[in-house]
Amino acid sequence: MSKIICVSDISTYAGQEVQIQGWVYNRTDKGKLCFLLVRDGTGFVQCVAFKGDLPEELFDQIMRIPQESSVIITGAVREDKRAPGIPGGYEVGIKDLKIVQAAEADYPMALKDHGVDFALDHRHLWLRMQSQWAILRVRATVMAATREWLDTNGFVEMSTPILTPAAAEGTTTLFETEYFDEGKAYLAQTGQLYNEANIFSFGKVYCFGPTFRAEKSKTRRHLTEFWMLEPEMAFCDLDGLMEIEEQMVTHIIQRVLRDRKPELVSLGRDLAKIESIKPPFPRISYDDAAKMLNDLYQKETDPEKKELLKFDWGIDFGAPHETAITQQFDKPVFVYGYPSAVKAFYMEPWPGRPEVCKSVDLLAPEGYGEICGGSERISDHNALLARIHKEGLPEEAFKWYLELRKYGSVPHSGFGMGVERVTAWLCGIEHIREAIPFPRTIKRVYP
Ligand code: 4AD
Ligand code: MG
Numbered sequence: 001m002s003k004i005i006c007v008s009d010i011s012t013y014a015g016q017e018v019q020i021q022g023w024v025y026n027r028t029d030k031g032k033l034c035f036l037l038v039r040d041g042t043g044f045v046q047c048v049a050f051k052g053d054l055p056e057e058l059f060d061q062i063m064r065i066p067q068e069s070s071v072i073i074t075g076a077v078r079e080d081k082r083a084p085g086i087p088g089g090y091e092v093g094i095k096d097l098k099i100v101q102a103a104e105a106d107y108p109m110a111l112k113d114h115g116v117d118f119a120l121d122h123r124h125l126w127l128r129m130q131s132q133w134a135i136l137r138v139r140a141t142v143m144a145a146t147r148e149w150l151d152t153n154g155f156v157e158m159s160t161p162i163l164t165p166a167a168a169e170g171t172t173t174l175f176e177t178e179y180f181d182e183g184k185a186y187l188a189q190t191g192q193l194y195n196e197a198n199i200f201s202f203g204k205v206y207c208f209g210p211t212f213r214a215e216k217s218k219t220r221r222h223l224t225e226f227w228m229l230e231p232e233m234a235f236c237d238l239d240g241l242m243e244i245e246e247q248m249v250t251h252i253i254q255r256v257l258r259d260r261k262p263e264l265v266s267l268g269r270d271l272a273k274i275e276s277i278k279p280p281f282p283r284i285s286y287d288d289a290a291k292m293l294n295d296l297y298q299k300e301t302d303p304e305k306k307e308l309l310k311f312d313w314g315i316d317f318g319a320p321h322e323t324a325i326t327q328q329f330d331k332p333v334f335v336y337g338y339p340s341a342v343k344a345f346y347m348e349p350w351p352g353r354p355e356v357c358k359s360v361d362l363l364a365p366e367g368y369g370e371i372c373g374g375s376e377r378i379s380d381h382n383a384l385l386a387r388i389h390k391e392g393l394p395e396e397a398f399k400w401y402l403e404l405r406k407y408g409s410v411p412h413s414g415f416g417m418g419v420e421r422v423t424a425w426l427c428g429i430e431h432i433r434e435a436i437p438f439p440r441t442i443k444r445v446y447p
Pocket of ligand 2 (some may be wrong): 361370372373
């Protein structure tokens with residue numbers, strides 16, 4: 001029996017007879033030749049049936065095989081530069097084909113354009129499409145590269161709870177649930193507060209898991225359930241934080257370029273735009289970003305675009321502002337020192353400027369905008385208590401969090417990176433809903 005191989009390894013089997021287990025993605029025929037594009041989870045490969053080589057009955061069966069039928073193919077691998085597929089450049093001359101299950105003929109996600117709602121309703125099948133397969137392979141590599149960098153740089157992975165007693169990132173995006181006799185509990189918007197406890201035992205930690213925001217906004221950057229990576233470091237200030245973000249994001253880009261180039265190419269991604277990204281990333285203050293926006297506003301001649309660029313010091317950036325800023329740079333850019341009023345309660349005030357905080361967002365180029373948000377945290381007990389009161393947050397729920405500032409408090413910092421935002425940017429796709437296997441948005445919890 002010939003060896004069962006992965007399509008991703010096909011180049012190492014040129015000239016050998018192999019077996020491929022997978023699904024028929026597409027079929028085209030040209031007289032005595034029938035081409036099957038077969039996918040096996042690791043890649044896509046062209047398999048060719050030649051009428052003269054096969055028993056008549058088998059050839060006929062191959063000519064009629066429905067899309068998505070599961071098959072086991074035996075054949076010889078040969079190099080052919082023109083052969084389509086991922087990685088491509090090799091094809092299999094079919095010697096035998098066993099149908100595991102012949103798919104029903106009415107496959108809903110036939111290879112043609114579908115409306116977005118139809119595709120989302122059929123997400124369980126849409127996942128099989130080459131574009132979706134490519135995006136989610138990139139996503140998995142983003143996650144693996146993230147862990148790889150943190151694990152080799154002294155960070156300890158901590159799992160933080162998903163059921164939590166209070167809001168951490170604003171009270172307007174909370175999902176709430178009844179919690180036995182304890183009253184209300186909320187799905188975690190962040191694991192950060194717990195990681196601030198963890199650093200006092202482990203120094204450098206991270207959590208990596210699903211995060212929930214009842215976002216009322218319907219934008220191409222927001223999901224209600226997304227995956228966030230959150231590192232937190234003791235004895236780390238705002239500059240140290242930017243260093244770490246820069247190194248980690250650079251590592252993610254390098255690893256994706258090393259391992260997922262065929263996927264990016266299949267998505268039509270302009271590789272030069274990410275290959276050229278090298279540290280250091282520019283660091284600009286919110287004040288300078290505000291000036292930049294005002295200059296762009298002055299220069300803009302299109303009245304509609306001008307209106308979108310309108311900006312007054314003190315407000316948070318909207319998507320058009322972030323887009324305009326990122327278009328001035330060809331790599332990710334740090335914007336630091338936002339007004340405290342538009343950021344979370346736990347951020348350390350700027351020395352001598354209490355209206356500004358030691359926060360930093362990392363904005364991705366090409367208009368993608370915020371991929372990481374972080375800050376130095378308030379390390380003084382009384383200053384933190386005052387902020388909690390000012391925000392009208394329940395002091396009781398934060399008792400444990402305040403206590404961290406009583407026993408060996410240190411300057412500390414951390415950030416959160418949205419996995420789907422990074423994936424969407426690296427893949428060059430329009431909407432982050434394609435960057436997670438089963439997206440949850442304001443209008444969707446099915447399938
Ligand atoms: O800026 P955010 O809200 O920061 C925090 O939650 C901090 N507690 C993180 C920390 O310091 N440990 O979210 C961090 C990142 C954003 O930059 C963005 O990439 C992503 O999480 N994000 C979302 N991604 C998809 N859908 C949403 N609704 C998102 N909200 C935030
Ligand atoms: Mg943010």
